[in-house]
Amino acid sequence: MGDRTPVIAGIGLSDHPIAPELDAMQHHVLAMQRALADSGIEKSEIDGYMSTGGGRGTESGVAMAEYLGIDHRWVDSTMTGGSSFEFYVQHATAAIREGYCDTVLITYGSDFLSQQGRSLGTSGFQQPGERVAGALQYEAPYGNVLVGAYAMAARRHMHEFGTTSEQLAEIAVAVRKHAQLNPNARYRDPLTIDDVVSSRMIADPLHMYDCCSITDGGGAVIVTTAERAEDLRTPPVYVLGAAGAQTHWNISQMGDFTTTAAATSGPEAFAQAGVRPEDIDTVQLYDSFTITVLLMLEDLGFCAKGDGGAFVEDGALALGGKLPLNTDGGGLSACHPGMRGIFLLIEASRQLRGEAGDAQVPDAELALACGSGGWLSCIGTVVLGKEHP
Amino acid sequence: MIEVLEQGGHGVPDLTDRPLPQVDNVSSTYWSGAAQGALLFQQCPACGHRQFYPRAMCTACAADTEWKQALGRGTVHTFTVIRQNMASPWDRLLPYVVAIVELEEGPRMMSNITHCDVDDVRVDMPVECYAVAVEDGLAIPFWRPVQSERTERGRSA
Numbered sequence: 238m239g240d241r242t243p244v245i246a247g248i249g250l251s252d253h254p255i256a257p258e259l260d261a262m263q264h265h266v267l268a269m270q271r272a273l274a275d276s277g278i279e280k281s282e283i284d285g286y287m288s289t290g291g292g293r294g295t296e297s298g299v300a301m302a303e304y305l306g307i308d309h310r311w312v313d314s315t316m317t318g319g320s321s322f323e324f325y326v327q328h329a330t331a332a333i334r335e336g337y338c339d340t341v342l343i344t345y346g347s348d349f350l351s352q353q354g355r356s357l358g359t360s361g362f363q364q365p366g367e368r369v370a371g372a373l374q375y376e377a378p379y380g381n382v383l384v385g386a387y388a389m390a391a392r393r394h395m396h397e398f399g400t401t402s403e404q405l406a407e408i409a410v411a412v413r414k415h416a417q418l419n420p421n422a423r424y425r426d427p428l429t430i431d432d433v434v435s436s437r438m439i440a441d442p443l444h445m446y447d448c449c450s451i452t453d454g455g456g457a458v459i460v461t462t463a464e465r466a467e468d469l470r471t472p473p474v475y476v477l478g479a480a481g482a483q484t485h486w487n488i489s490q491m492g493d494f495t496t497t498a499a500a501t502s503g504p505e506a507f508a509q510a511g512v513r514p515e516d517i518d519t520v521q522l523y524d525s526f527t528i529t530v531l532l533m534l535e536d537l538g539f540c541a542k543g544d545g546g547a548f549v550e551d552g553a554l555a556l557g558g559k560l561p562l563n564t565d566g567g568g569l570s571a572c573h574p575g576m577r578g579i580f581l582l583i584e585a586s587r588q589l590r591g592e593a594g595d596a597q598v599p600d601a602e603l604a605l606a607c608g609s610g611g612w613l614s615c616i617g618t619v620v621l622g623k624e625h626p
Numbered sequence: 627m628i629e630v631l632e633q634g635g636h637g638v639p640d641l642t643d644r645p646l647p648q649v650d651n652v653s654s655t656y657w658s659g660a661a662q663g664a665l666l667f668q669q670c671p672a673c674g675h676r677q678f679y680p681r682a683m684c685t686a687c688a689a690d691t692e693w694k695q696a697l698g699r700g701t702v703h704t705f706t707v708i709r710q711n712m713a714s715p716w717d718r719l720l721p722y723v724v725a726i727v728e729l730e731e732g733p734r735m736m737s738n739i740t741h742c743d744v745d746d747v748r749v750d751m752p753v754e755c756y757a758v759a760v761e762d763g764l765a766i767p768f769w770r771p772v773q774s775e776r777t778e779r780g781r782s783a
Contacts, residue, residue, distance in 0.1 A: 365713070374653060377647070396704070
C-alpha cells in the first residue's frame with residue numbers, strides 16, 4: 238500500500254449567510270461541487286460518504302448519498318449534533334488508514350434561516366401540550382431552551398471561578414473582528430465588550446451577543462490518502478489527530494457543568510499528533526455561545542481549568558493575539574446554519590493552505606478544530622498540519 | 627413526603643399547554659410516586675450508584691436498580707433565567723427560572739424554581755420539592771426556596 242496518511246484534499250462552501258434560493262439539499266450539492274473542483278478529484282472516486290442527512294426526505298446519510306449519487310463502500314451517519322463533522326474526520330481517517338475506503342466525502346447543508354428564522358435558540362422543541370417520550374420527559378415540563386443549557390454552564394463557571402460577562406464578551410468581540418474581514422459574514426458591524434454586556438439578556442448570564450448567529454449554509458470536505466493527494470492542484474492538509482468523546486446527551490445529565498468531553502478528545506488528538514497546545518497557531522472552536530469557547534480552551538489545555546476568563550482577555554483571541562480564534566468570523570458573527578462543525582474544518586484548512594486572505598495567520602502550520610454537539614455533549618477534536626507527519 | 631398541590635394556586639404553576647411526560651414502563655413509578663407525595667430516585671443494590679433520570683438499569687454497573695424515596699430537599703447546582711422563549715405557553719410565563727437541583731441524596735434533576743423573584747435565585751440556594759397534580763398517576767415536581775429563604779411571591783413559572 239502507498240502512503241495512506243489521511244489528508245484533507247478538498248474543501249467547499251455553499252452560499253451563506255442568507256440563501257433563500259437554496260434548499261438544504263442544494264447546499265449539500267453546491268458545497269460538494271465546489272470541494273470536487275477545489276481538489277480536482279472526480280466524483281466517481283468517492284467511495285466513502287459521511288453526512289447527517291439533508292432534510293426534506295433526506296434526513297439520513299444514506300438518503301443523502303442516494304440523492305448525491307454516491308456509490309460508497311463506507312458510510313457513516315453518526316449524529317453527535319454540530320460536532321458530527323469532527324467525529325466524521327476521526328472515522329474517515331480510521332477507515333482510510335485501514336483501507337476500507339480511499340476517498341471520503343463529508344457534506345453538510347442547511348436552509349435554517351430561510352426556513353425557520355432565528356428560532357433555534359429560544360423556542361421550545363415541543364408543541365404545546367405535547368406528551369414527550371424518553372429522557373426528555375424529565376426536562377420538557379420545565380421550558381428550558383437551547384440557550385438556557387449553555388447559560389447554566391456559564392452560571393456554574395462564574396460561580397466556581399469568578400468568570401465575568403466581560404471576559405465572555407472578549408470572545409464575541411474577537412470573532413466579530415474576524416467577521417469584518419469576511420464579506421460573507423452574517424454580522425460585520427463593529428462590536429465592543431460594552432455592546433455585548435449591555436445587550437438584551439436572553440438566558441442569564443448569556444446576553445444576545447453571547448449567542449451565535451443563525452444562517453443558511455453548507456460545506457463539504459474531502460478526505461483521502463496522502464498518496465492520492467500527491468498530484469492534486471491544492472496542497473494537502475494532514476490530519477494529525479482526530480478524537481471524539483461524550484459526557485452526556487441531555488443537559489440535565491451533564492455531570493460537571495464546567496468541563497466538557499474536550500478534556501478527553503483534546504488530549505487524545507494532541508497525543509496522536511505528537512504536539513502540544515502551545516504549538517497550535519490558530520484554533521477554530523465551536524462558538525455556539527461564548528461559553529462554549531471558554532470551556533474548550535480550558536479543556537483542550539490552552540490554559541488551566543478556571544483560567545479561561547483571564548486567558549481570553551486583552552484581545553488574546555483576535556488576529557495578532559496569542560491564539561487567533563475563528564478567523565472566518567465564527568458562528569457568533571459569520572455562519573451557523575444549525576450545525577457548525579464542518580466550517581471549523583474548512584477554515585482550519587484554508588489557514589494551513591495560506592488562503593485565508595486578510596484573516597491569514599502568518600506562517601500557520603498547525604491548526605485545531607473542535608466541535609461541540611448537543612448541549613456541550615459530544616466534543617470532537619481534530620489537529621491539522623501543513624507538513625507531512 | 628412532598629406536598630402535592632393543585633395547579634394555579636398561590637405561586638403554583640398552571641401547567642396548561644406545557645409539554646408533559648409520556649409515561650412509560652420505567653417512568654410510571656416516578657410520576658405516580660410524585661402524585662402520591664413521594665419523590666423517587668434509583669439506587670443500585672449491587673454498587674450503590676444513585677441516579678436520575680430513571681432507567682431500566684444502573685448506569686454504573688448495568689445491574690437492576692431499586693427505587694428510593696428522597697427527602698425532597700436539595701440545593702440549586704446551577705440555573706438560568708429564561709427571558710426569551712417564543713413558543714407557547716412559555717411566552718406567557720417569562721421570565722422564569724430553569725435550574726438543575728441537586729438532591730440531598732446526590733442525584734440531580736432539572737426543574738423550575740418557583741415562589742421567589744427570579745433575581746433572588748442563587749447557586750447553592752437550599753430548596754424544597756413539591757409536586758403539582760396533573761391527572762391520576764401523574765404529578766410534576768417543582769422546587770421552591772425553603773421557608774426561611776422564601777421571598778414574597780415573585781414571578782414564577
